[in-house]
Amino acid sequence: MAQVVILLLQNTVSLCHAHLRHILRRRRAAQLIFHSEKLGTASRRSTLRGIRLRQRWYVLADIREHRDCWVYPRSQDWWERIALRVWDDTHWIQCFRMSRGTFNELVDALRPTLARQSTNMREPVSVEKRVAVTLWCLATGACYRVAADHFGLGLSTVSDAVLEVCFAIEKELLSKTVCLGDEVGKVSDGCRKGRGFAQAGTKVVCVVFRVPDGALLRISNHACFWSLFQIMDGFTALGFPHCVGAIDGTHIRIGQPRGKPDQYGNRKNYSSILLQGTVDHTGRFVDAEVGWSGKNHDAFVFRNSALCAAMDNGAFVPGNPSLTVNGVSVPPLMISDGAYPMRWWLMKPYGKLAVTPQQKYFDRCLARARNKVECSFGRLKGRWQCLLHRLKAREENVVTIVTACVILHNLCEAKGHAVLGSLTDPMPLTMPGDGLEYGENDRGMLDEGKRVRDAMAAFMYSRCGR
Secondary structure (H helix, E strand, O other), X not given: OHHHXXXXXXXXXXXXXXXXXXXXXXXXXXXXXXXXXXXOOHHHHHHHHHHHHHHHHHHHHOOOOOOOXXXXXXXXXXXXXXXXXXXXXXXXXXXXXXXXXXXXXXXXXXXHHHOOOOOOOOOOOOHHHHHHHHHHHHHHOOOHHHHXXXXXXXXXXXXXXXXXXXXXXXXXXXXXXXXXXXXXXXXHHHHHOOOOOOOOOOOOOEEEEEOHHHOEEEEEOOOOHHHHHHHHHHHHHOOOOOEEEEEEEEEEEEOOOOOOOOOOEOOOOOEEEEEEEEEOOOOOEEEEEEEEEOOOOHHHHHHOOHHHHHHHOOOOOOOOOEEEEOOEEXXXXXXXXXXXXXXXXXXXXXXXXXXXXXXXXHHHHHHHHHHHHHHHHHHHHHHOHHHHOOEOOOOOOHHHHHHHHHHHHHHHHHHOOOOOOOXXXXXXXXXXXXXXXXXXXXXXXXXXXXXXXXXXXXXHHHHOOO
16 A cells, blocks of 8 residues: 555656646746847736746745756757858758858847856857757748757757747847838837937938939938938839839738637638738838738738838838929839729829820839839748748747748848749738728828829830830
8 A cells, every 4th residue: 555655656746747847948938038028918928927827836846856867968960060060151051041151140140139158057059059940940941840850959949949039130130121221220110119200400401403304303311312212223223213112911821829710810711910011122121010910901901000100101211202293292102012002102003994005004114113022022931931831839929930031031132142942922912902991081192192193104104215
């Protein structure tokens, strides 16, 4: 009888200790640096509160178990002897989507956030390895267990590293890489936080000079307007002048959240979030709106986006240059497909209403320039193939992972790294534009948009030499 009682006690202690190890793993994940900065959602706060509550009970048990080893031995050969010592830039781009030099620059930018203190117990996983395993997981879309075997890490270590690095990328690089021009990160942040563009006491000078065909261009003396004009010149070369961006959207597949079977379900019967992206003439993202449910129409996402509010207030484009064409004031323009509601600054095709040569030529030029955003989505998903499949992350973390992929896409595009994956978007967000509902405010903007569109159509047709 005594032996039976002893066996029961041993089994009970083993089960308690197994559960304690599970709680400690959750505790390590909860205590990463991003939890101190990314507790913006109720689900994150409730998750952290539950972990702390359970810790109070299990710490009282103070159960200890004999360990045969502190760290399970794993092979480090692939990373330390092959990737670091043997591979050239071609192999690095194939595996990590960037060259060794770009990788080192990325590591240096993230090191202040990701660096860990060495202790007497063991050395922390290096920043280089954590960034590399994150890039490998994002690029291949493979499961964390395969990544753990490649890099000689534990499964939970890989999971923690991917989230930690993605949060660090968003924190350190978002305002520096996803912006309009080279120095507009602060302007973009100000728009998202609802602050005005111009600072108090700033002297704004308006300059007027003539451009071809009798149009007048008005600009303000902002430090970034030369970079802005490079974007405008790029779209002019594509056939659409005075344009600063092309807008479109795409679905990102996610797992179905527990207890919310219909919250993210889209019309194709799977769960997804929406990525609304705005790109320049090179295909680099200048704005990204991530996280809306896949069941929403792209027009709804657009109306509620920070980009729409900033453009309506004239706060997104530095200097907000205006072009006067045939007596019509034309602001900096963006282009989209027929699914978006027209604004005086957002041009959409005439579509079935195109009957005159000017209107048909306008539609052809707009389609050619707007193709940049479709190609950008294809390059984004071809480069970071985790976006081609269901994201293996919790609901509160998928937005940060997608944002990190957008930032890394811009970084690779700026360095000229080739895309080795698919160049087509398998899940485009293309919806018919007929029958859009316009509110009272939208109707006024629709009339203004039609006047601007007609003026631009005549202006572009006259410049084509016909």
